[in-house]
Amino acid sequence: MSNELKLYNSLSREKETFQPLKEGYVGMYVCGPTVYYDAHLGNCRTFISFDVIYRYLTHLGYRVRYVRNITDVGHLLDDGEDRMLKGARLEQLEPMEVAQKYTVGFHEMMRIFNVLPPSIEPRATGHIPEQIEMVQDILKNGYAYEVNGSVYFDTLKFMQQTGLYGTLSGRNVEELMAESRDNLKNQSEKRHPADFAIWMKASPEHIMRWRSPWSEGFPGWHLECSAMSTKYLGAEFDLHGGGNDLKFPHHENEVAQNFGSCQCKGARYWMHTNMLLLNGKKMSKSDGNTISPHELIAGDSAHVTKGYSPMVVRFFMLQTHYRSTLDLTDEALQAADKGFRRLMDGHKTLQSLQALPDAQPGALDAELLELMAGVADEMNDDFNTPKALARIFELVSRINALKGGQLSLDQVAPDTLDRLKQLFQEFIFGIFGLQNDDAADGDDGTLDGLMQLIIDIRAEARTRKDWGTSDKIRDALKALSLQLKDGKEGTSWGREV
RNA sequence: GGUCGCGUGGCCGAGUGGCUAGGCAAAGGUCUGCAAAACCUUGUACAGCGGUUCGAAUCCGCUCGCGACCUCCA
Numbered sequence: 001m002s003n004e005l006k007l008y009n010s011l012s013r014e015k016e017t018f019q020p021l022k023e024g025y026v027g028m029y030v031c032g033p034t035v036y037y038d039a040h041l042g043n044c045r046t047f048i049s050f051d052v053i054y055r056y057l058t059h060l061g062y063r064v065r066y067v068r069n070i071t072d073v074g075h076l077l078d079d080g081e082d083r084m085l086k087g088a089r090l091e092q093l094e095p096m097e098v099a100q101k102y103t104v105g106f107h108e109m110m111r112i113f114n115v116l117p118p119s120i121e122p123r124a125t126g127h128i129p130e131q132i133e134m135v136q137d138i139l140k141n142g143y144a145y146e147v148n149g150s151v152y153f154d155t156l157k158f159m160q161q162t163g164l165y166g167t168l169s170g171r172n173v174e175e176l177m178a179e180s181r182d183n184l185k186n187q188s189e190k191r192h193p194a195d196f197a198i199w200m201k202a203s204p205e206h207i208m209r210w211r212s213p214w215s216e217g218f219p220g221w222h223l224e225c226s227a228m229s230t231k232y233l234g235a236e237f238d239l240h241g242g243g244n245d246l247k248f249p250h251h252e253n254e255v256a257q258n259f260g261s262c263q264c265k266g267a268r269y270w271m272h273t274n275m276l277l278l279n280g281k282k283m284s285k286s287d288g289n290t291i292s293p294h295e296l297i298a299g300d301s302a303h304v305t306k307g308y309s310p311m312v313v314r315f316f317m318l319q320t321h322y323r324s325t326l327d328l329t330d331e332a333l334q335a336a337d338k339g340f341r342r343l344m345d346g347h348k349t350l351q352s353l354q355a356l357p358d359a360q361p362g363a364l365d366a367e368l369l370e371l372m373a374g375v376a377d378e379m380n381d382d383f384n385t386p387k388a389l390a391r392i393f394e395l396v397s398r399i400n401a402l403k404g405g406q407l408s409l410d411q412v413a414p415d416t417l418d419r420l421k422q423l424f425q426e427f428i429f430g431i432f433g434l435q436n437d438d439a440a441d442g443d444d445g446t447l448d449g450l451m452q453l454i455i456d457i458r459a460e461a462r463t464r465k466d467w468g469t470s471d472k473i474r475d476a477l478k479a480l481s482l483q484l485k486d487g488k489e490g491t492s493w494g495r496e497v
Numbered sequence: 498g499g500u501c502g503c504g505u506g507g508c509c510g511a512g513u514g515g516c517u518a519g520g521c522a523a524a525g526g527u528c529u530g531c532a533a534a535a536c537c538u539u540g541u542a543c544a545g546c547g548g549u550u551c552g553a554a555u556c557c558g559c560u561c562g563c564g565a566c567c568u569c570c571a
Contacts, residue, residue, distance in 0.1 A: 031571075046571035169566080170501065243571030273571070282565070319520070320510060325503080325564070332509045335521035342520080386511050390519035397536080404528085404535045467530060474533085485534045
C-alpha cells in the first residue's frame with residue numbers, strides 16, 4: 001500500500017488522492033451546529049468524525065486550520081420564523097441569550113466526547129458585514145435580484161449560465177429548471193422555486209435585524225458558511241465537511257454563492273458523514289426518534305438498558321466508517337462497551353511489557369511490523385477507522401499472548417516494542433481521541449495503591465494455600481465490579497464492564 | 498412520485514472480481530487450587546432470481562425489503 005492519503009470526494013463521487021493547495025497546509029471547514037436547541041447525538045457523530053479527520057491530518061504533519069462555525073441567525077423554520085426568534089419566544093430569552101446557552105451546552109458536549117476545539121469558531125452574527133458584501137457581489141454579478149427589501153439568489157439564471165448547479169448533490173438540473181412558478185405557493189417574491197433568500201427583510205416583530213443596503217433584515221441561512229469559509233480559508237480551499245443531510249440544499253447553495261460572488265470554486269474536496277440511526281431510523285428532533293447524549297450517558301432512556309460512558313460511545317462510532325449509516329442499538333453498545341474495555345486493557349498490558357535486549361527478532365517481529373503499518377494504511381484509505389481498529393485488535397491479541405506467555409518477547413526487537421507502544425499511544429489517544437475512563441474518574445492513584453496492597457495480601461494467602469481467604473478477597477472485589485486477573489507474572493486488576 | 502444509497506454469519510460492522518476483516522455472543526480446548534482473565538480452535542455469511550466470467554458478497558438485469566435526500570435537520 002502507498003502511504004498517500006486518499007479520501008472520498010462527494011464532488012466526484014470517487015476516492016481521490018489528497019493534494020492540498022499549499023504543500024504542508026490544510027484549510028478545512030465544517031458546518032457547525034445551529035444553536036437554538038441542545039446538541040443531539042447525530043451532531044456528535046459528525047463532529048467526532050471530523051475530529052478524527054482533523055487529528056489525523058495533524059498527525060500526518062499538516063498544519064491544519066480547522067474552521068467550524070456556529071450558526072446563530074438566519075436558519076428559517078417552515079413557517080418562516082427565525083430559529084433564534086422561535087427559541088427566544090418559547091423561553092422568554094433574548095435571542096443572543098438562547099444562542100449563548102446552547103453554544104455553552106454544545107461546547108460542554110464536545111468536551112465530554114473529547115472533541116478538540118477548532119482553530120476558529122466563527123459566528124454568523126459576528127460576520128454580518130462580510131455577508132452583506134457577499135450579497136452585493138452576487139448582485140453585481142447578476143446572480144441575484146431584490147424584491148421588497150429581500151434579496152434572492154437567481155438559481156435558474158445561475159443554472160442556465162454556469163451549468164454548475166446540482167453537481168455536488170446530484171440534482172437533476174433539467175427537473176429543477178422545469179419547476180414552474182406554480183410551485184411557489186405563498187413565497188411569491190421568488191421568481192423560481194429553486195431560488196433562495198440571501199438577505200431577508202425583517203418583519204416588524206422580528207428581533208434579530210441589521211441594517212443593509214436593501215432593508216433592515218438578516219442574512220439567509222446558506223450565506224454565512226460561504227462568507228466565513230472565504231474569509232478564513234480563502235476563495236478556494238481544501239476541505240469542506242458536514243452531515244449528509246446538508247448536501248442539499250445547503251452545500252449546493254454554498255457552492256453557488258461562492259461562484260456567484262467571485263467565480264470562486266470554494267472547497268476542492270467535499271466530505272459528508274452519514275446519518276446516525278436509532279432503531280433503524282434517522283435520529284431527528286422533529287419526529288421524536290431521538291436519544292440525547294445526556295440520556296445515553298446516564299442510561300435515562302427507554303432505548304438503552306444502562307448508561308454508556310462517552311468514550312464507549314465514541315469508540316462505538318469509530319467502529320463504523322464515517323460514510324456508512326450507523327444504527328444505534330443497546331445490544332451494539334454493549335458489545336462496544338466490552339470491546340472498548342479490551343482495547344484499553346490491551347494498551348495497559350502493552351505498556352507493562354519489558355523488551356529483552358538480546359531478543360532474536362523473527363516471524364513474530366515481522367508480523368507485528370506488518371500489522372502496525374496496516375493501521376496507518378487503513379487510515380490513509382479514506383479514514384477507515386473500523387479497519388484501523390481491526391488491525392489494532394489483532395495487535396491486542398499478540399500483546400495479550402506476549403503477556404500470557406503463549407508468545408515470547410525474545411522474538412521481538414526492543415525497537416519494535418517501543419514503536420508498538422508509541423503507535424498505540426498515538427492512535428488510540430492522539431488520533432481516535434479515546435480516553436481511559438479510569439483516568440477520568442479523578443483517580444489520583446490511591447485506588448491503584450490499595451489494590452496493589454490487597455493483591456499482595458491475597459498472594460501471600462495463596463502461597464499458604466489459604467484458598468478461603470484468597471477467594472473471599474476475589475469475590476468481595478467482584479461484588480464491587482473490580483476484577484482480579486491472575487497471570488503467569490502475577491495478578492493485575494481492572495474494572496468489570 | 499423523482500434522485501441516490503443499502504440489504505453480509507446470533508448481533509454490530511469492514512470488505513468492490515480469486516487471498517482470515519474486526520468487536521460482541523456461542524461451543525470445544527490450553528492455562529488455573531477452582532474460577533475469571535488470557536491464548537488456541539470452531540461458523541459451508543453475503544436478501545431472492547437470472548446473467549457476465551475460468552472464478553462474484555464484490556460487475557449487469559429484474560424482484561422484494563429498508564433507508565436517505567427532494568422541506569428544517571449533523
